[in-house]
Amino acid sequence: MKKIFLDTNIVLDFLIREEYKSEIRELISHSEDYDLYISYLTVANAAYIMRKCSKAVLRSNLQLMLELFEIIPNDKHQIEKAIKADCPDFEDMLQYQSAKSMKCDVILTRNAKDFPFSDIPLMSVSEFINA
Numbered sequence: 001m002k003k004i005f006l007d008t009n010i011v012l013d014f015l016i017r018e019e020y021k022s023e024i025r026e027l028i029s030h031s032e033d034y035d036l037y038i039s040y041l042t043v044a045n046a047a048y049i050m051r052k053c054s055k056a057v058l059r060s061n062l063q064l065m066l067e068l069f070e071i072i073p074n075d076k077h078q079i080e081k082a083i084k085a086d087c088p089d090f091e092d093m094l095q096y097q098s099a100k101s102m103k104c105d106v107i108l109t110r111n112a113k114d115f116p117f118s119d120i121p122l123m124s125v126s127e128f129i130n131a
């Protein structure tokens with residue numbers, strides 16, 4: 001089964017950005033064809049970004065993430081690789097290391113330019129759906 005890694009911006013689009021929800025719902029509706037992965041870091045970042053939402057909305061969104069996505073733990077090895085990579089954006093490198101650790105087939109992101117170092121193919125959600 002194909003392994004798809006979702007960058008934090010894709011998950012946030014789904015949870016809080018109305019203009020992207022239908023596209024990502026379509027992706028999720030076909031998830032029997034592939035596994036959707038996110039990093040533990042995405043959960044933490046999403047909770048931080050949604051901190052101004054009501055507690056009920058925050059909890060509901062976090063629970064939804066647990067139900068829809070496989071969550072990759074971030075470990076010492078990933079952090080060490082991210083540090084050694086000397087990437088301008090540590091968070092992006094840590095996301096990449098998470099995807100790499102699960103041998104993901106593709107990273108879905110709205111910001112492919114943030115992953116110039118990636119040897120994992122990068123696509124937007126619409127590119128993936130239309131492929």
